Amino acid sequence: MNYETHFASDVDMERFDPETLRARKRRRIFLALIVAAVVVIAATLLFGRNSGAGDTGSAGATVVAPVVTVLSPGQSAFQGTVTATGSLNARIDMPVGVVGEGGEVVRVLVQPGDWVKAGQSLAVIERSVQSEQARSLAAQIGVARADAKLAKTQLDRARQLVGRGFISQADIDQREATLAAANARVGVAEAQLAEQRARNGRLDIRAPASGLVLTRTVEPGQVVGASSGVLFRIAKDGAMELRALLSEADLARVRVGVPAAVTPVGGNQSVKGHIWQVAPVVDPVSRQGIARVAVPYTPVIRPGGFAAVSIVTSTGNAPMLPESAVLSDPSGNYVYIVNSKNMVERRSVKVGQVSSSGVAISSGLTGQEKVVASAGAFLTPGQKVKPELQKAAR
Structure with a gap:
């Protein structure tokens, strides 16, 4: 016990001895001076390298130029452009329906995406009754022509007998009237047959112009008539357009005929077109107007879709x-x-x-x-x- 107590006392005296504390303090000050000297030397070397690129101020300090x-x-050549978005549509969208009396659809000859020519049949209507009516009218023409031929023969004979006194002039006039009426009946019968044939021709649903079939809403067996509505929609000549919504300021910069590039949503292929119409009015609520961009048909252009457009408004160098x-x-x-x-x-x-x-x-x-x-x-x-x-x- 005495030995341990004596050892602890020696250690405490050494820790708090004044000479020991002063020695430690001197070491710390010495180390701090060494660190400061190193920093000064490093700064001198660093700024000394850039002394040639700097300026000397009035106080003699060196200013480093950044x-x-x-x-x-x-x-450079540049193009001033206006960008907008809008919907894709057929430039001329032609609805096609029943123009005749209608009937049961026998065959549908086209599908959406098909190209058709003007007058081409799109669907065929059953016409058995109308065909028999046409045959009946054709037969009536034959009857009327026979009556007209008989009336002419009787008139010719009467004219030969009038000189001999067997027939009076009044009989001749009557026979001439009979011939004229027979010829008129022939004309009526021919007109009725032509009318029936025209009606039969209108039974089929035909394309009013060449173009691309967009939609079809009729199937074989369906009974159609004047109230059936639109059965086909055709884009005339396959021409498409983008109806771009532009602000008032942008609308004022756009002119008819300037080029534009249309990019459908979801695709990276642009289709070149041009402005073919600029709206003469601006919507009073949205303060926007429509610029219509004409584009040729390509598979990426689908009416009803959404697309972005870049319209060139100016070109130059700057x-x-x-x-x-x-x-x-x-x-x-x-x-x-x-x-x-x-x-x-x-x-x-x-x-x-x-x-x-x-x-x-x-x-x-x-x-x-x-x-x-x-x-x-x-x-x-x-x-x-x-x-x-x-x-x-x-």
């Missing part, structure tokens, strides 16, 4: 900059350029078309300047910089 990426955009190079504030849009003294200058610009290729500058630049590509918000006019040139994005 490196900025600049580009010389030149002149400097093209990335969006990061164009800044804005309450005074308007501007860019920073680096002059021949490697100093930053502010240049006000007017922005044109904005697209995936960049921002077209319609005025304010010639394209030969060195424009700061990015980080312009961290610069100030008159600041000294070190420009690093890169190619403009095309």
